[in-house]
Amino acid sequence: MRNIYLYPASLLFVLLSGLAVAGCADSNDDAAGVGLSIKVYSPVRVVEGQKVVITGTGLGGATSVVFPGDISVTSIEATGDNMISVITPAGLPAEGGRLAVRAGDETAVAAIPLTVASPTYTAMTPGGKVGGGDELLIVGNDMEFFEKVIFPGDNGDVTVNAIDFERRSTSLLRIIVPRGSGIREGPGRIRLAMASGKEILLPEVELTAGPSGQWEWVESTVWEGEHDLDGWGQNFYIEVAWFSEAPQSGDIVKFYFNVYAYDSWPQMMFNHGDWSSVYIEGMENGNVVNKNNYLTARDVTEYELPPLDEEGLLPWFTGSKGSNALVINGEGVTFTRVALLRQKWVEF
Numbered sequence: 001m002r003n004i005y006l007y008p009a010s011l012l013f014v015l016l017s018g019l020a021v022a023g024c025a026d027s028n029d030d031a032a033g034v035g036l037s038i039k040v041y042s043p044v045r046v047v048e049g050q051k052v053v054i055t056g057t058g059l060g061g062a063t064s065v066v067f068p069g070d071i072s073v074t075s076i077e078a079t080g081d082n083m084i085s086v087i088t089p090a091g092l093p094a095e096g097g098r099l100a101v102r103a104g105d106e107t108a109v110a111a112i113p114l115t116v117a118s119p120t121y122t123a124m125t126p127g128g129k130v131g132g133g134d135e136l137l138i139v140g141n142d143m144e145f146f147e148k149v150i151f152p153g154d155n156g157d158v159t160v161n162a163i164d165f166e167r168r169s170t171s172l173l174r175i176i177v178p179r180g181s182g183i184r185e186g187p188g189r190i191r192l193a194m195a196s197g198k199e200i201l202l203p204e205v206e207l208t209a210g211p212s213g214q215w216e217w218v219e220s221t222v223w224e225g226e227h228d229l230d231g232w233g234q235n236f237y238i239e240v241a242w243f244s245e246a247p248q249s250g251d252i253v254k255f256y257f258n259v260y261a262y263d264s265w266p267q268m269m270f271n272h273g274d275w276s277s278v279y280i281e282g283m284e285n286g287n288v289v290n291k292n293n294y295l296t297a298r299d300v301t302e303y304e305l306p307p308l309d310e311e312g313l314l315p316w317f318t319g320s321k322g323s324n325a326l327v328i329n330g331e332g333v334t335f336t337r338v339a340l341l342r343q344k345w346v347e348f
Contacts (some may be wrong), residue, residue: 034058036106041099045115047145049196050088054110059084061103068097068114090196092116117142121192121200125168126346130190131208132179135215137345138192138202139172146200149175149194151207153182169310171249183207213347219254220245223338227266229330236335238326240319242272243340247317252341253305262298263330265290268333270305272316275323280306288330304341 036058046052054065060081064072069092075169084101096115101108119142130136145345146168151158158181167174173192177183188207192200198245219345222242247253259266267290270278279286284293289303308314317325328335 006277013327014224031072035110036062036101038099038108038110038228041110041112044112045117046092047117047119047194048088048090048092048198049194050145051085051195052088052099053083053085054099055083056101056108057082058103058106058108059101062101063104064102066100066102066107067092068095068099068116069093071100094118111157119143119145119192119194119200121202124190124202124205126212126347127203128204129206129208129212129347130177131212132181132183133211134177134179134213136175136177136190137172138175142170143173144168144170145194146192148171148191149173150191150193150199151177151181152188152248154184155182158183169249171310179210183209185209211348213345215343216346217252217341218344219339219341221337221339224336227335229328229333229335231331232329234329236328237324238328238338240317240323242327242338243317243325245340245342247308247310247314247340248342249310249314250343251308253308253313254316254339254341255305255335256337256339257301257303257333257335259295259298259300259333260274261313262291262295264332266295266332267332268303268328268330269293271329272326273322273327275327278313278326301320311332 034057036056038054038056041052041054043050043052058081060078062076062078063083064074065076065084065086066072067089071089071091073086073089075086079085094116096113097267099114101111119140120140121140123136123139126134136149147162149160149165158178159173161179162168165173165175165210185207187204189204190202192202222244227236229236267288270280270287270289272278277285277287281288282293289295294303305317308317315321
């Protein structure tokens with residue numbers, strides 16, 4: 001009889017192989033035992049016709065996605081067992097609600113409620129005459145859901161798609177009106193379209209071939225006087241109440257001052273109204289203006305903050321974060337004026 005010898009290394013390999021097979025079997029059993037669930041979905045704020053992507057477990061067997069108002073969608077695109085997508089249906093209740101997925105007898109409900117956007121128009125600049133090359137600013141609510149701006153044309157519509165917008169945010173759209181694209185001259189109405197094809201018709205304007213005007217910076221004084229940063233205890237409180245015309249995204253706040261201690265170390269530090277640090281690109285520590293980065297010459301007498309932005313400085317200047325928009329401290333500088341700069345449309 002032939003004897004079979006197992007060397008220690010071979011024996012170890014056999015044992016590990018067995019464990020690996022057993023481990024794979026256990027893993028497969030665990031995967032098969034995972035039920036239906038929703039981990040996350042996006043976006044959580046929607047309009048009709050928008051794609052919603054849902055991730056979780058057991059989604060490969062989903063038979064319907066139930067939107068608020070008990071509106072069921074059965075047309076589902078599956079990307080494996082952990083991801084599906086659907087198109088938001090019409091008729092969702094304005095108050096929103098819970099999103100659910102059904103698969104056979106199982107139902108999974110998302111932890112975060114779905115909200116329903118209501119894109120609306122409130123104003124447009126220029127408002128009387130719009131020409132090719134103009135920068136058109138359209139203001140409203142939930143504006144980020146508009147996918148197209150459509151102009152009447154001589155031979156069909158002239159469309160500016162979202163990818164070509166200069167800016168799109170929740171409060172505004174900014175586009176450049178196409179030049180030489182066949183926009184029909186004369187009275188006409190611009191349309192805003194969402195992904196579903198649903199449109200909003202804007203008020204009638206006079207459409208022209210060339211520019212109808214231009215944007216110009218207009219400066220208005222919000223405070224004038226004298227405040228000396230004579231040491232770090234002489235704080236300069238920039239009050240929200242000074243801005244009788246509420247600042248808007250894109251506005252600029254400008255400070256006028258005199259430097260009287262240039263040979264020492266004049267500087268000013270910007271802080272939010274609650275004393276949290278402001279971040280300003282290119283400034284020392286993000287919020288300090290001094291001879292290292294701005295006060296590089298004796299005749300420097302003014303400083304502009306970067307344009308106010310919805311995600312940055314703007315909330316402080318609108319009063320949503322307290323009565324002080326900013327607090328400035330420092331030394332060697334006397335402030336004489338604070339101004340607000342805003343672009344306004346001036347027709348030719």
